[in-house]
Amino acid sequence: MNPMKIAVCIKPVPSPDHYHQVGIDPETKTLIRQGTPTVINPLDKNALEAALQIREKHGGVVAVVSMAPPxxxxxxxxxxAMGADEAYLLSDRAFAGSDTLATSMVLAAAVKKLGPVDLVLTGNESADGGTAQVSAQLGEWLGYPHLMHACGLEVMEEGLIRVDTARENCRVVYRVKLPAVVSVVRTINRPRFTSLMGVIAAGKKPLTVWSCEDLPVDRCFLGLEGSPTKAGDIYQPDLSRRCELLDVPPEEIAGAILQKIRAAGLQL
Amino acid sequence: MDFSFSKEQDLLRKTVREFVEAEVAPMAAVWDEEDHCPVDVFKKMGELGFAGVFVPAEYGGAGLGYTERAIILEEIARHSAGLAMFLMTHHLGVAAILEFGGEDQKKKYLPDLASGRKIAGLSVTEPTGGSDLGNHQTTGELVDGWWVLNGRKCFASNSHLAQVTIVTARTGTDDKGRQSLTAFIVEGGNPGFAPGRKENKFGLRVSIMGDLVLNNCRVGPESILGGEGRGQRVALSIISEVGRAGMSAISLGLLRACLEDMVRFAKERKLYGKPISSLQAIQFSIAETKVDYEAARLLTYRALALKDAKQRCDVELAMAKYFSTEAVVKAAKRNMDNMGGYGVLNDYPAGRYLRDGLAGLPSAGTSNIMKIIVAASALA
Structure with a gap:
């Protein structure tokens, strides 16, 4: 079996320890992440782990790709450091504010530029936006078959993989011809811990930055202006709680509680 | 002056933290309560390079330095100072072989120790005292080409776990009639070498500590570390530079634990309708802890920058060890004070921080010994 080239798309998302620092821009309705420490989107780490396991078994190259600020x-x-062989950062002010369609278009352009790629892996959704749209859109841009909710992944033979996908009460198993795009869920594996040797090696591995100029993408379809998705409204729900004492005789308490619940809009 | 860590060191800290939060933090209280030393976690740490962080790659280590070692120990101690103590002690044995061993000894021992396949220890202290190196009772006698060791070591960390232990023994006297010490590498399984009493400590409980008994323990001349009669140099160098650096780093983890827990509790606990973080008395104790942490951090990492630059750093590490270990006790007490009744419940780690802090005071030399070293430097 020939070694495979696998591209893994990763997204930096705000670190859960700093969620309180993340705000919403009232004008653009986008998340304000500036200054917030980031982590690799957790499911993207599962995707990377899946790629590394395939490479360890069958050989090949794992390239990580991210469209993000510097x-x-x-x-x-x-x-x-975790084990990927090469990294590509797609970074340009023109990309800022891109919705999932624009983002997937840029990612697809970068994947094409990598040369023949056998498999593209992503996390099923991101921990911040959580739209779960990018992988399917990426598949469409690339013209590859795409599958979501992958909880199992195995290379069967040259150019053919088996993908187990998780459903509510069952698994659906697909045999997919490569190249393909697959997005994975948490149960597919447990991402490895990074070793000190990995940290040292990371400094010597190639990390390439591509701007808008380096990719065959139309600026008209990039950024906030070029994105068809327009958020109608985004707000932070009021999660405040209050305590109310019901000063009624014991035999009327149940009725009073029901009355309060119905008044709050719950039809019992 | 540049006080920042390199990008590589930042990434290292982040990856170590991920490991600790996943594998150590959830179990730290249980290990402490049961005084359980998780050797399986040590093996995982070995696979990730923690056990041989400062060992060159040619001997199977990560090839980093003592600054990186401190980052690892700080991150582990943030959640389990006892586990950090276990690793710290392993490093003492590793460092002794790395810094004083011959090429054959390095090739024989370091790959297994750096990868965590074997556990190391260093045992100097005897019932007559740890700092009184001129009054060793353990003896080493050359008989028919073998060194025969007899004596008892006490307060030996990793006593019941280490497969490779460096022990010191009196092997003669020097020109001035003073005891001449020699360091030996003793392997577990030697019929004359066995752990004795295991101590029941109130702090740093995850780390095993006890006696080691040498009863006609025969080792070959190839076991001598650093040369015959140079045992005092080996012991002092490793304890003063690697041991004190380790205790300082562990203290940093404990200080950060106290600080983070104090902040969280102050924001959550409400009195008079407001979080207690709005009370100046609470703010002052948080500020004092923050300053202690930052000062200890600067002292420790500055001393380690000297160590990694192969410059003399014994006084700097004595200052760092003295300040940081004492600061933990004060910070842990403040944390308990702020928590009121909750502070004495074992449901919270506040009591563990105080116990670990107190247990860290005598390790690698008491505060008074540190002050003697610092004063000697100031008065020189």
Missing amino acids: FAEENLREAL
Whole structure:
């Protein structure tokens, strides 16, 4: 079997320890992440782990790709430390504010530029936006078959993989011809811990930055202006709680509680 | 002056933290309560390079330095100072072989130790005292080409776990009639060498500590580390530079634990309708702990920058060890004070921080010994 080239798309997302620092831009309705420490989107780590396991078994090259501001170099170095062979950061001011369609278009352009890629892996969704749209859109841009919710992945023979996908009460198993795009869920594996040797090696692995100029993408379809998705409204729900004492005789308490619940909008 | 860590060191800290939060933090209280030393976790740490962080790659290590070692120990101690103590002690044995061993000894021992396949220890202290190196009772006698060791070591960390232990023994006297010590590498399984009493400590409980008994323990001349009669140099160098650095780093982890827990509790606990973080008395104790942490951090990492630059750093490490270990006790007490009744419950780690802090005071030399070293330097 020939060694495979696998591209793994990763996204930096706000570190859960700093969620309180993440705000929403009232004008653009996008998340304000500036200054918030980031981590690799957890499911993207599962995707990277899946890629590394395939490479360890069948040989090949694992390339990580991310469209993000320059600070994401740190996240890509972490992916290299975990075991990826090469990293590509797609970074340009023109990309800022891109929706999933624009993002997947840029990612697809980068994957094409990598040369013949056998498999593209992503996390099923991101921990911040959580749209779960990018992998399917990526498949469409590339013209590859795409599958979501992968909880199992195995190379069967040259150019053919078996993908187990998780459903609510069952698994659906597919045999997929490569190249393909597959997005994975948490149960597919447990991402490995990064070793000190990996950290040292990461500094010597190639990390390439591509701007808008380096990719065959139309600026008209990039960024906030070029994105068809327009958020209608985004707000933070009021999660405040209050305590109310019901000063009624014991035999009327149940009725009073029901009345309060119905008044709050719950039809019992 | 550049006080920042390199990008590589930042990434290393992040990856170590991920490991610790996943594999250590959830079990730290249980290990402490049961005084259980998780050797399986040590093996995982070995696979990740922690056990041989400062060992060159040619001997199977990660090839980093003592600064990186401190980062690892700090991150582990943030959740389990006892586990960090276990690793710290292993490093003492590893460092002794790395810094004083011959090429054959390095090739024989370091690959297994650096990868965590074997556990190391260093045992100097005897019932007559740890700092009184001139009054060793353990003897080493050359008989028919073998060194025969007899004596008892006490307060030996990793006593019941180490497969490779460096022990010191009196092997003669020097020109001035003073005891001449020699360091020996003793392997587990030697019929004359066995762990004795295991101590029941109130702090740093995960780390095993006890006696080691040498009863006609025969070792070959190839076991001598650093040369005959140079045992005092081996012991002092490793304890003062690697041991004190380790205790300082462990203290940093404990200080950060106290600080983070104090902040979280102060924000969550409400009195008079407001979080207690709004009370100045609480703010002052948080500020004192923050300053202690930052000062200990600067002292420790500055001393380690000297160590990694192969410059003399014994006084700097004595200052760091003295300040940071004492600061932990104060910070842990503040943490308990702020928590009121909750502070004495074992449901919270506050009591463990105080116990670990107190247990760290005598390790690698008491505060008074540190002050003697610092004063000698100031008065020189």
